[in-house]
Structure formats: structure tokens, C-alpha cells
Amino acid sequence: MDEIPAAVERALTAIDEQDNDAFVAAFADDGYVDDWGRQFRGHDRIRSWSDNELIGKRATFTGTQVSTPGNPLTIVTQVGGDGFNGPSHFTFDVQGDQLASMTITA
Template sequence: MSQDIPAAVQRALTAIDEQDNDAFVAAFAPDGYVNDWGREFRGPDRIRSWSENELIGKQATFTDTQVTVAGNPLTILTQVGGKGFNGPSHFTFAVEDDRLASMTITA
């Protein structure tokens, strides 16, 4: 990706690439959350469970990733693959104090 990506977002993307659920959860602030098409998962335990069932646990892959909105929040468009949802999705990341405050997934 050509645009600068905040370190917290890059840590989450690297964790997904490496299928490392611990690193993925650690990218979030203690009160951070994932909003997956309107379903919200707040805090490390709920984010971990969500990822085990919907993301890293489904061996999700991101390809053809591009930044569509730079800044904070930052939005990427990526092609999701793996054993769960497959198709294009937007991921919007809000960063607070070098950790993810939120990750919101939409069409």
C-alpha cells in the first residue's frame, strides 16, 4: 500500500496476515471494539472470540488492499478470502494512543 498506515492498523493487518490472534487482539485498546456489519464486539475477550469465529479462526486473507480514505479514521478496501466471508469489504480503523479504538467492517 502506498499511503502511510498508522502503526496500530499495520499491527492488526500483519496479525491477520500471520494468522496471529494474540497480536490481533493486542492491537486494540482495552475498551476497543469491532463492528462487523452492525454487530459490535467490545473489549479483548469479545474481540478474541469474534476473531476466532469470524476472522483469524476462519483463516481470513486480505488481498488487493488499498487505502480509500487516509487519516484517522482510515479506511481500506480489501478482498477477503478464507473459510468464512469471501468478497470485497471496507475496514475503517480509528486509532487512539497508538492502539485501535475501533475496526468497523462494511460493504
């Protein structure tokens, strides 16, 4: 894959390892997840979202590729698991060494 910032790598590794603590820790204190227009801001809300929508649903990413390099950086991946299954774009905004946001779209 193209150059991926360390904060994005940490989040993707956390998803691969099903480690919700590491996933949440990749975000800044005021970071957020935007899941198709629904926003979850701050560590507690990101954790709750992930418990219900991502790691708690044993999500897997396969065939992950960078579709838009830079910052923000967008990856396209095939999502599997016990929740949503299908292709998705994940756009990460990195500020310093943490994620300011992760936005999920079709």
C-alpha cells in the first residue's frame, strides 16, 4: 500500500486484531467517527459505536487499498463480519499522531 500515516496504521491494526482499546486510542480526545452521516465524537462514543458496529461485530477488512493518498487519506476495503458486509470507503483525517476523524461512505 501507499504511505499510510502511523495513526491510520494503528487503527487498521486494531481492527485486524479486534482490539477496541487500541482502536479508540488511535483517536484524539475530540476525534470522531462519521458512519454514513451519523457522528460519534469522543472516546466514549467511539468505543460504544465500535462495540455495536465495528469490532463488536467482528468486522474484517480485506483487499484494502489507498484510493486517495495524502491527508485526508481514503482507503477502499471490503468489509466482512457480523454487521455490514460490502465495499466501503474510509477517509481518515490525521492531526499530529492521532486521528481527528474517520468517515465511512459507500
